[in-house]
Amino acid sequence: xxILVDRDTRLLVQGITGREGAFHTAQMLAYGTRVVAGCTxxxxxxxxxxxxxxxxxxxxxxxxxxxxxxxxxxxxxALDALYEAAxxxxxxxxxxxxxxxxxxxxxAARYVAAKGxxxxxxxxxxxxxxxxxxxxxxxxxxxxxxxxxVVSRSGTLTYEVVWALTQRGLxxxxxxxxxxxxxxxxxFVDILALFERDAETRAIVxxxxxxxxxxxQAAAFIRSEVHKPVVAFVAGQSAPPDQxxxxxxxxxxxxxxxxxxxxxxxxxxxVRVAAHPxxxxxxxxxx
Amino acid sequence: xxxxxxxxxxxxxxxxxxxxxxxxxxTPEAAREVAARLGRVVVKAQVSVGGRGKAGGIKLAxxxxxxEAAARALLGSxxxxxxxxxxxxxxxxEIARELYxxxxxxxxxxxLVLISCAEGxxxxxxxxxxxxxxxxxxxxxxxxxxxxxxIRQAAHAAHLPAELGAAFAGLAxxxxxxxxxxxxxxxxxxxxxxxxxxxxxxxxxxxVVDDNALYRQPELAAWGQEGEEPYQALAREQGLxxxxxxxxxxxxVNGAGLAMATMDITRLYxxxxxxxxxxxxxxxxxxxxxxxxIILADPQVRAVLINIFGGITRCDEVAEGIVAALxxxxxxxxxxxxxxxxxxxxxxxxLGQAQVLTAHSLSEAARLAVSLARPAGGQP
Numbered sequence: 221x222x223i224l225v226d227r228d229t230r231l232l233v234q235g236i237t238g239r240e241g242a243f244h245t246a247q248m249l250a251y252g253t254r255v256v257a258g259c260t261x262x263x264x265x266x267x268x269x270x271x272x273x274x275x276x277x278x279x280x281x282x283x284x285x286x287x288x289x290x291x292x293x294x295x296x297x298a299l300d301a302l303y304e305a306a307x308x309x310x311x312x313x314x315x316x317x318x319x320x321x322x323x324x325x326x327x328a329a330r331y332v333a334a335k336g337x338x339x340x341x342x343x344x345x346x347x348x349x350x351x352x353x354x355x356x357x358x359x360x361x362x363x364x365x366x367x368x369x370v371v372s373r374s375g376t377l378t379y380e381v382v383w384a385l386t387q388r389g390l391x392x393x394x395x396x397x398x399x400x401x402x403x404x405x406x407x408f409v410d411i412l413a414l415f416e417r418d419a420e421t422r423a424i425v426x427x428x429x430x431x432x433x434x435x436x437q438a439a440a441f442i443r444s445e446v447h448k449p450v451v452a453f454v455a456g457q458s459a460p461p462d463q464x465x466x467x468x469x470x471x472x473x474x475x476x477x478x479x480x481x482x483x484x485x486x487x488x489x490x491v492r493v494a495a496h497p498x499x500x501x502x503x504x505x506x507x
Numbered sequence: 508x509x510x511x512x513x514x515x516x517x518x519x520x521x522x523x524x525x526x527x528x529x530x531x532x533x534t535p536e537a538a539r540e541v542a543a544r545l546g547r548v549v550v551k552a553q554v555s556v557g558g559r560g561k562a563g564g565i566k567l568a569x570x571x572x573x574x575e576a577a578a579r580a581l582l583g584s585x586x587x588x589x590x591x592x593x594x595x596x597x598x599x600x601e602i603a604r605e606l607y608x609x610x611x612x613x614x615x616x617x618x619l620v621l622i623s624c625a626e627g628x629x630x631x632x633x634x635x636x637x638x639x640x641x642x643x644x645x646x647x648x649x650x651x652x653x654x655x656x657x658i659r660q661a662a663h664a665a666h667l668p669a670e671l672g673a674a675f676a677g678l679a680x681x682x683x684x685x686x687x688x689x690x691x692x693x694x695x696x697x698x699x700x701x702x703x704x705x706x707x708x709x710x711x712x713x714x715v716v717d718d719n720a721l722y723r724q725p726e727l728a729a730w731g732q733e734g735e736e737p738y739q740a741l742a743r744e745q746g747l748x749x750x751x752x753x754x755x756x757x758x759x760v761n762g763a764g765l766a767m768a769t770m771d772i773t774r775l776y777x778x779x780x781x782x783x784x785x786x787x788x789x790x791x792x793x794x795x796x797x798x799x800x801i802i803l804a805d806p807q808v809r810a811v812l813i814n815i816f817g818g819i820t821r822c823d824e825v826a827e828g829i830v831a832a833l834x835x836x837x838x839x840x841x842x843x844x845x846x847x848x849x850x851x852x853x854x855x856x857x858l859g860q861a862q863v864l865t866a867h868s869l870s871e872a873a874r875l876a877v878s879l880a881r882p883a884g885g886q887p
Contacts, residue, residue: 240789240819295719318788321720322612322692326649329617345818357788357819359848374764375788376816379848380869383816400763401719402614402692429764432614455767458752458774459783462509462556466748466763466785468719469614474632479771496772498870 222349222394223369223414223421224312224338225288229353232257232286232310234277234293234301236268240316241292244357245269251354256284259304277301277308288312290346290355295319298342302328306335313405314355315341322468325403332405339405343467344397345375356397358382366391368504369415371408372427373400373434373469377455380497381427388501393421400467402431408438416446423449423504426491430456431470431477439485449507453494454482508716508731509555513595515712518689522681524696526709529597535579541596542574548596550577554589557713562586567599592734600708605698606665607631610653610683612692613646619686621645621653621679623661627698628710653683665699674707689727690720738801745797746787754779755880757802757811757840759795761786761820769814772869778877781808788819795828796835803838809880813844814869815854822846822854830861841879845872 231248235241236258246269249255255271257280264275274280277289289310293301298317305313313332320328320342332339340347346356351365357375362383368390372378375397382395396411398404408426415421424446428435435454442450457479459465461472472478483493492503510518516526528545531553532538542548552564559565564586568574578594585591605627613620624642626634635642643664645657658679659672667675678699686694693715700710721728732740742749748763756773760766763785770780782805786798802811815825829844845866846854858865864879866872 244819296722319719321690321723322717323649323687323690323720326612326618330649359818362848372764374762376760376762376818376820377764377768379816379818380765380768383847402612403617427764429767434615437615453768455764455771458754458770458780459767460750460752463750463783464718464748465750465767465783468717470763470767474630476632496775496870497768498868 222352223418224347224394224396225349225353225355227352229288229355230254230256230284230286231355232259232277232280232284232289233271234259234289234291234305236260236271236273237263237266238292242268244292245271247360248354251360253353253355257286277304277310281308281310286310288314288355290314290316292316299324299328302332306332306337311337313337313339314346315339316344316346316357318343320401322402325401329403329405340396341399341404343401344399344404345378347394347396349394350392358395362386363395364391366393367420367422368392369418369421369424370395370427371411371415371424372397373429374427374455377497378427381425381453381500384498385425385501385504388505390501390504393418400469402469408434409441412438412441412446416448421448423451423507425500425504426450426452428452428454428482429467429470430459430465430472430479433476435482436485439489439491442491443489450491451494451500451503451507452486452491453497453500454479454486508718508721510714510716510727510730511553511555512551512712513553513593514730515714516709518714519681519685519709519712522685524678524681524685524709525706526712527597527600529595531593531595532578533582533593535575535582538578538594538596539571539575542568542571545596545598547599548574549599550574550581551595551597552581552586552591553593553595554586554591556587556589559586564591600700600710601703602700602710603703604701605710606667606701607697608661608665608679608682608699609693609695609697610686611695616646618649619647621647621657621661623665625664625666631697653680671705671707678707685714689714690717690724691715692717738804741797742801745794747794747798748783748785748787749798749801750783751805752780752782753807754781755807755809756876757781757805757808759784759786759798759802759811759813761788761790761815765814765816769812769869769873772873773812773877776874776877778880781805790820791824792828792831795825796832799829799832800836803836803840808840810840810876811838811842812872812876813842814872815846815848817846817848817850821850822848823850823857826854826857829863830857833861833863843872843876843879845869
């Protein structure tokens with residue numbers, strides 16, 4: 221088993237006719253993901269890489285049985301795309317788009333949750349269950365099927381860690397990007413709970429960064445609820461306070477969200493914390 | 508983006524939150540003129556950083572001549588590393604008591620919170636840690652917003668005199684409206700002064716605007732661009748995220764998390780990063796060239812470490828940018844590049860013909876860059 225996506229996932233791509241949407245649709249199809257529909261308002265009736273395009277998500281879902289969506293829509297239209305996916309009843313919504321205003325996301329995150337859908341992102345790389353399905357923008361060839369669950373706030377840093385795992389023969393059950401914005405649909409805790417229940421996942425790698433308190437909450441959850449070994453890395457030990465480090469969510473403010481505080485919380489919960497990304501496989505092998 | 512105090516007060520005043528009478532001044536003479544109208548004043552350095560008072564950025568002036576002298580001392584100086592280009596000259600308040608009031612983003616609860624406290628002019632996180640009971644943190648549902656009962660709870664926590672209830676409510680509503688209308692993630696009045704003559708006045712104010720929303724806040728975006736250094740303007744125009752730091756290893760990376768991890772590893776190997784630079788997803792040659800232009804212009808940089816893990820970003824396009832930068836900028840410091848992921852073979856082939864040192868792993872690249880940054884014969 222994997223979590224969230226597998227061979228049965230029927231994926232719809234919102235923004236399929238755009239540069240990124242079209243490119244990654246082809247990549248996901250090549251990986252074996254069942255991309256059953258695309259949506260771009262006003263472009264219904266076209267096809268992209270053989271995938272039929274619809275004007276609305278509701279129609280696409282009705283006619284193709286899509287049960288998950290990935291959003292490549294530009295920031296200014298992405299909020300509407302999120303609401304549209306939630307209204308169409310899709311169970312999993314993955315938002316790649318970066319730059320959605322935070323106050324808009326406060327309402328959207330609540331709305332999506334109230335509709336019973338799971339949201340990953342915004343501003344994340346998506347997720348992949350190696351050998352089964354890729355719903356995201358990550359380079360496929362760095363992954364390997366196996367027992368390690370990976371959850372991260374970052375994109376390329378996750379690739380770095382996954383590549384290090386794969387080179388040591390440590391495959392992955394599912395790699396999940398939760399997104400780098402201050403307000404995202406799913407937290408570390410949400411994904412840790414899924415990995416804990418997943419029979420195939422035998423160890424978990426958590427990749428955090430400065431800003432917010434998501435890692436501290438994850439530490440508290442691991443201490444009481446997670447029985448599988450967890451290895452972590454936290455980026456941003458050399459970041460100064462009050463400066464946004466690229467990601468809207470990566471900022472130390474009011475003395476909160478430092479790498480040190482996160483590392484200490486994780487260590488106190490029994491998590492092995494790596495000094496740099498390439499040390500992670502070694503710690504996984506030891507645990 | 509954090510606004511300056513005078514900007515925050517202007518936005519709040521437009522929404523019914525009173526501030527002391529005052530005006531911003533860019534010269535000592537202008538400060539003197541303002542003081543001549545207002546009487547006893549405070550002269551406050553306008554830099555977007557906390558703790559200005561302790562750092563000597565706020566001065567009391569009894570006379571116009573004192574105000575001019577205070578402005579002369581502050582203008583052109585630097586406060587916590589930031590240049591002081593303007594001062595705010597404000598009528599000094601006769602304060603009976605200081606309170607705290609803000610609307611802030613609570614990331615963990617995924618909502619806004621109204622925060623109030625009977626102690627003002629203090630570090631509110633510190634109060635929250637030491638005396639959590641003295642602080643009210645009232646969550647506001649994004650679909651409900653700020654309601655009368657939230658405000659009454661906040662007033663109670665601030666030990667507000669009953670007769671000021673209506674004024675406090677107007678002020679809280681103005682603060683909340685300001686946060687929404689300006690796409691802010693923090694709108695804070697600290698201290699909120701209760702004056703001897705029984706008025707509530709925002710003695711200091713802080714507004715942090717969400718960078719993601721600047722596209723629909725053109726006036727605030729323009730404020731942010733005032734006083735930008737040329738390199739900051741270039742970074743913004745190219746869609747680069749660049750922050751100057753104090754070390755010697757210039758870093759160019761795709762992705763914020765990987766950029767931070769790359770910075771951290773230079774420290775692990777005994778050096779320190781000169782900057783944070785995220786070229787973002789899907790960067791083309793032009794953006795890579797701009798990033799290297801900014802990094803190489805920093806005189807503190809002794810070696811450049813490029814770490815690219817291509818997903819949406821293509822290694823060949825990055826490599827072309829690096830080659831263009833070498834041709835155009837003729838760097839005087841060594842460059843170490845490590846490119847992995849989408850189109851990596853093509854990228855490495857392009858780099859193979861250029862004067863760039865390459866490495867296969869991040870730690871190998873970082874160790875090489877750190878060793879090259881040291882002067883010949885220097886101690887490892």
